[in-house]
Amino acid sequence: MASWNSIPLEITYEVLGWTAFLSWSISFYPQVILNFHRKSVVGLNFDFVLLNLTKHSSYLIYNTCLYFSTAIQKQYYEEYGYGQMIPVAANDVAFSIHAVLLTAITLFQIVIYDRGSQKVSKIAIAIVSVVWLFAAVCFFISLPTHSWLWLITIFNSIQVFMTVIKYIPQAFMNFARKSTDGFSIGNILLDFFGGVTNYAQMVVQSVDQGSWVNFYGNIGKTLLSLVSIFFDIIFMCQHYILYPEKKAQVSPKLIEENREPLVKSSDDQPQSENV
Known part of the structure; x- marks a missing residue:
């Protein structure tokens, strides 16, 4: 099993x-908090959340x-060489657990809060159903030969596929509405920063080991960072450039016309009848 050659690079790797x-x-919380304050999920694409949960x-x-199973780690070394390091760190495991939990909470908010006319599309439901059916078939295929590395590579490929398509419904919805209202930009900014630092972490490990196996040995983590960064840039362009938030402009004339007088004029007073 490989070890670190440079302590400063190891520390940098952990920090990144x-x-x-x-x-x-943290990027999950702005959307959850926004939904909670609005008591509404209008503007958040439900397909995005469902695909994200699968991802x-x-x-x-x-x-x-890959992080906990010694049997799978052994298969990884046999595939890529015993001189390589396992490309999954503790922070990757912690992030995944947290991500599933927060995405499930967001899905629960969709159930209990105002949804307007929005709903999950049949296409998204079909994609998720086919993906999990495919994963089940792969499990039974790998079972006789104990090809666990191949199986988890399938799950890694699934998450890459879901990462590529999950942003599309939200991006298209923003385009159709010409607005990002209801979709938290805080989520995107933090996601972008996380993608950059995650990619930098992989670079540090590769530099220390003098090998780029880290990238194609865990292609899912590599593509996760690059695809996330790509779509985050699209969302930032939509929010800040294409569809910036506009405050409603009300003309002074309209305000004046709709303002009720505090004191009625004498002409408006009822006239008493002469007796």
């Missing part, structure tokens, strides 16, 4: 990893299995 963990973990669940399975 837990910085990414904190940034990504993080798959990533959780991959991270926990």
